[in-house]
Amino acid sequence: MDTSRRADFADPASPTTVSFRPGDLEIGDGPRTEGPSGQNDDELVRLLAQWGVDQRQWMVGFPVNLDFDYRPLADFLAVSLNNVGTSYGPAGYNISTRPFERQVLEFFTRLTGGDVDQVAGYITNGGTESNIFGIHLGMRRYPDAVLYTSADSHYSVDKITWLLNLDTVKIDVDDKGEMNLDALVEACVSRRDRPAVVQATVGTTMTGAADPVAAIRGRLVDVGIERVHLHVDAAFGGLIIPFIPDHGPWAFDAGADSLAISGHKLVGLPIPAGIALVRREHLEMVASHVTQVDADDFTMMGSRDGLSPLMLWWALRRLGRDGLARRARHCLDIAEYAERRLGECGAEPQRMPNSVIVSFRRPSRAVLATWHLLDSGDRTHVIAMPHLTKDHIDRLCHDLQG
Numbered sequence: 001m002d003t004s005r006r007a008d009f010a011d012p013a014s015p016t017t018v019s020f021r022p023g024d025l026e027i028g029d030g031p032r033t034e035g036p037s038g039q040n041d042d043e044l045v046r047l048l049a050q051w052g053v054d055q056r057q058w059m060v061g062f063p064v065n066l067d068f069d070y071r072p073l074a075d076f077l078a079v080s081l082n083n084v085g086t087s088y089g090p091a092g093y094n095i096s097t098r099p100f101e102r103q104v105l106e107f108f109t110r111l112t113g114g115d116v117d118q119v120a121g122y123i124t125n126g127g128t129e130s131n132i133f134g135i136h137l138g139m140r141r142y143p144d145a146v147l148y149t150s151a152d153s154h155y156s157v158d159k160i161t162w163l164l165n166l167d168t169v170k171i172d173v174d175d176k177g178e179m180n181l182d183a184l185v186e187a188c189v190s191r192r193d194r195p196a197v198v199q200a201t202v203g204t205t206m207t208g209a210a211d212p213v214a215a216i217r218g219r220l221v222d223v224g225i226e227r228v229h230l231h232v233d234a235a236f237g238g239l240i241i242p243f244i245p246d247h248g249p250w251a252f253d254a255g256a257d258s259l260a261i262s263g264h265k266l267v268g269l270p271i272p273a274g275i276a277l278v279r280r281e282h283l284e285m286v287a288s289h290v291t292q293v294d295a296d297d298f299t300m301m302g303s304r305d306g307l308s309p310l311m312l313w314w315a316l317r318r319l320g321r322d323g324l325a326r327r328a329r330h331c332l333d334i335a336e337y338a339e340r341r342l343g344e345c346g347a348e349p350q351r352m353p354n355s356v357i358v359s360f361r362r363p364s365r366a367v368l369a370t371w372h373l374l375d376s377g378d379r380t381h382v383i384a385m386p387h388l389t390k391d392h393i394d395r396l397c398h399d400l401q402g
């Protein structure tokens with residue numbers, strides 16, 4: 001390749017970032033297919049895509065699986081898909097992937113201990129929208145409820161607090177990173193005139209800990225608090241926890257009313273997506289028939305992406321439940337390996353039981369950047385996702401010692 005004609009891409013020795021020269025990407029008055037110094041747009045986007053794919057070798061710090069390839073579905077890049085409304089009924093706009101979406105929803109319903117006759121949902125734009133949906137339904141059921149969530153819950157809860165104008169109480173976590181149940185009960189009792197929307201996290205962003213979902217409702221009923229909507233934010237942990245031996249109920253079988261799982265994290269997708277599930281009985285209040293699009297609707301959005309349901313179906317169909325179990329096992333094995341190796345190289349690793357997240361002492365800026373590691377105070381963390389191998393960990397340890 002003529003290097004004088006390429007964009008100012010990553011130095012191959014330090015594959016950290018991509019940058020463009022001024023004007024490279026500018027959209028002007030007339031049509032353009034090349035940049036100011038003659039570099040071709042096709043070449044430019046090909047280089048960016050290749051750089052993105054190459055990050056499989058370096059991406060160890062974010063909860064995203066990079067081991068996927070949906071190019072066999074490329075024909076759909078020329079189709080105007082839209083799953084507007086729910087995927088259960090017909091819609092005025094019928095170029096959609098609704099039957100595929102329904103299969104994905106049924107698969108996740110079974111995986112979360114739900115009954116397909118009693119649980120419904122839709123595919124969202126990500127974990128945040130799935131949380132908005134679940135918490136919003138809780139507030140529709142109990143308009144004067146207080147929202148309780150753990151101090152380690154995902155930052156999306158702060159957005160939802162503003163969006164829905166909620167009174168949110170954050171409950172301390174114990175030394176395993178789980179919501180402290182006694183503190184939750186105490187907080188609910190001190191506001192016992194108001195119902196509770198409780199968001200439990202399964203797989204916190206910082207440590208991977210799971211709140212004790214199965215115990216929450218029982219503990220609240222014991223103290224006379226019965227008006228409870230239990231939302232489970234399993235955006236991150238929802239595809240690990242079902243495969244931990246002897247784990248026990250954690251979702252609909254543990255009394256959840258609504259649930260969020262991410263599509264782009266453990267399954268892996270080129271665009272963000274999430275799964276939102278809820279007990280059907282809670283939908284009566286929000287379901288309606290929208291004449292403008294001739295569709296039944298209980299979703300948060302208007303037009304809805306039809307491509308991510310198709311990609312999720314395609315990936316899950318190829319994996320099956322067994323394939324997901326193997327993946328979860330792989331992630332846990334790599335996390336265990338990382339914990340040991342990081343210990344050997346003096347990085348003071350820490351890992352919660354059954355977590356795929358291993359935190360360790362913050363390395364140099366250069367190492368953080370190269371390995372896509374987040375700087376959180378004096379620590380950072382490796383997140384063992386399906387594309388990680390022992391080789392990633394060995395190379396990281398080598399860089400830590402270098």
Ligand SMILES: *Cc1c(COP(=O)(O)O)cnc(C)c1O
Pocket residue numbers: 125126127128129131154156201202203204205233234235236262272273274
């Ligand atoms: C990632 C994550 C979210 C948010 O998901 P987005 O897809 O980024 O909106 C919410 N909760 C938890 C626990 C997460 O890990």
